[in-house]
Amino acid sequence: MSEPGGTEPQRVPEVHPGEIRKHSFQDYLIRFCFGAGISLGAGLIGLRFGPVVGGIFLGFPAILPASLTLIQKKEGRERAAIDSEGAILGAIALVGFALVAWLLFVRLGIGATLLIALAVWLIIAVALYAAVMATLHREPAPR
């Protein structure tokens, strides 16, 4: 949380719903198209080469290129690089999501497995974020 003087960097996450108004409908349409395109591609590849190969594309960087371009346009290159650093932590958590899903689908069924896998993703991602902030006491500077 920022100090009143503004010298202490923000460490505790905050939600600012008003930020959505700074983005246009087109910004989200671009991301929708990226997501739909990757899902379509993964489905067609799975149809042609089998589900395991199709599954590889469930970890394809679907949202990042569009997001980074938009962040750079609105907030600058350094903020886009910091967003990528956050994505490293989210991606490590995504490996956890995939492992949990692989282990539990047959045992627990689709709904329960997806809920547990999403919870595992969130817990790992937030724990890694907390560990980075506790170690560096600030957002890492782009390398």
Add this chain to the structure above:
Amino acid sequence: MKEILLIVVRALAGGLLVAAFAMLGDTLKPKLFAGLFSAAPSVATASLLVIGLSSGPDRDTKDAFGMIAGATGLVCYSTAAAFLVARLGAIPGSVLSWLAWVVPAFAVYWWLLR
């Protein structure tokens, strides 16, 4: 025909979840925390839900198995992007970083999952 229809449903659901996670990420501060949601399981959740409901959990297990390789590639992609975007800018940096996804994702598949 049913397979193609399911892929279209997957695409629409994937697009919606990607846009929803992007919207969530845009509301979060600081930027490092918002970045977590750039690697959220949006396409994966939508796809696994549609596949599972139509073909059962056995089929989902195979897709999730392959996803281990894809997610490993995404760790490498994000690392490369953090480095390259700071130097080259968002478009060349994120496009070049796709190489850092393809090589490790298919290496993990080839050596560990095949």
